[in-house]
Amino acid sequence: IQAGRDFAGAGADGLLVLTPYYTNPTQKGIRDYFIRYADESPLPILIYEIPYRTRIAIDPEVLHELSRHERIIGMKACNTDMWHFLRTIAGIDAASFTVLSGEDTLFPLHVAAGARGGIVVTATLLPTAWRRIHQLACEGKTAQALELHRQLIPLMTMAFAETNPGPMKSVMDLIGVDAPDMLAPLVRPDSDLARRLRDELKKQLAVFEQGA
Numbered sequence: 001i002q003a004g005r006d007f008a009g010a011g012a013d014g015l016l017v018l019t020p021y022y023t024n025p026t027q028k029g030i031r032d033y034f035i036r037y038a039d040e041s042p043l044p045i046l047i048y049e050i051p052y053r054t055r056i057a058i059d060p061e062v063l064h065e066l067s068r069h070e071r072i073i074g075m076k077a078c079n080t081d082m083w084h085f086l087r088t089i090a091g092i093d094a095a096s097f098t099v100l101s102g103e104d105t106l107f108p109l110h111v112a113a114g115a116r117g118g119i120v121v122t123a124t125l126l127p128t129a130w131r132r133i134h135q136l137a138c139e140g141k142t143a144q145a146l147e148l149h150r151q152l153i154p155l156m157t158m159a160f161a162e163t164n165p166g167p168m169k170s171v172m173d174l175i176g177v178d179a180p181d182m183l184a185p186l187v188r189p190d191s192d193l194a195r196r197l198r199d200e201l202k203k204q205l206a207v208f209e210q211g212a
Contacts, residue, residue: 001040008042015045016076021054031062038071045071050078050102060087067097074098076119080106089114104156108145111137121168122152122159125175125201129208155204158197162189170194171201 004015020033038045047066051057057079058066066072074097077085085106089099094114101110101118110118111134123130129152136145159167166189169180182188189197 001037004037004041004043004045012043014073015041015043016048017045018048019050019054019056019058021056025056027059027062030056030058031065034066034072035069038066038069041071044073046073046100047075048078048102049075052078052080057081057084060084060091063088064091067092070096072097074100074116076100076102077110077115078102082106082109082113085110086113104152104159108133108137108142108149111145112140112142121164122156124168125172126152126155126204126208129204151207152204155197155200158193158200161193167193167197171198174198174201174205 004017007015017034017037020030025033034045034047047058047063049058049063063075077088077099079085079088080103092099098116099110099114101107101115101120103110103118104120104122107115107118107120107130117134120130129148133145133148136142136148161167163186166182166186169182170189171194172179180188188194
């Protein structure tokens with residue numbers, strides 16, 4: 001909560017609050033954690049659910065209840081279980097709670113199922129392609145969105161072949177950001193992976209970003 005106050009003081013508009021981890025809380029503990037945080041937070045919050053990192057998922061029923069808190073305005077959904085996603089969407093207060101896909105690999109399916117947008121890692125590299133996928137999915141042109149998404153599968157496969165953001169940072173100089181270094185315990189990606197990702201990104205940039 002103090003960290004949230006510090007971010008608010010620095011000018012943040014909202015907070016992305018991660019599911020509590022390591023302690024293996026019960027669903028009641030998760031519910032109480034987010035309600036207490038929202039009650040005391042100086043800023044509106046987005047829930048960040050990413051169970052393959054935290055090892056803790058939030059039950060859809062708990063998310064339904066949290067979606068009705070006036071200061072919990074949405075979530076970044078990184079649960080790769082589509083049934084979980086569909087049940088979550090089915091019971092939220094969509095007027096006041098925005099679900100954002102956090103999975104590059106599932107983004108068009110999430111939008112087709114009710115996500116309003118996303119926080120997408122590789123969109124940093126290929127914004128034009130991802131804007132188009134989002135537009136198609138929002139227009140109900142799911143097959144076309146998936147067809148375009150399919151073209152990015154080689155890039156996504158390599159971008160997540162080692163722990164994110166290592167592979168991404170190794171090629172961001174191609175878009176004008178030279179910041180390859182990692183903080184321990186993360187390390188730079190394997191040189192062969194970085195080379196193959198660089199070649200693939202150059203191809204995709206030529207297709208999508210020229211003249212954008």
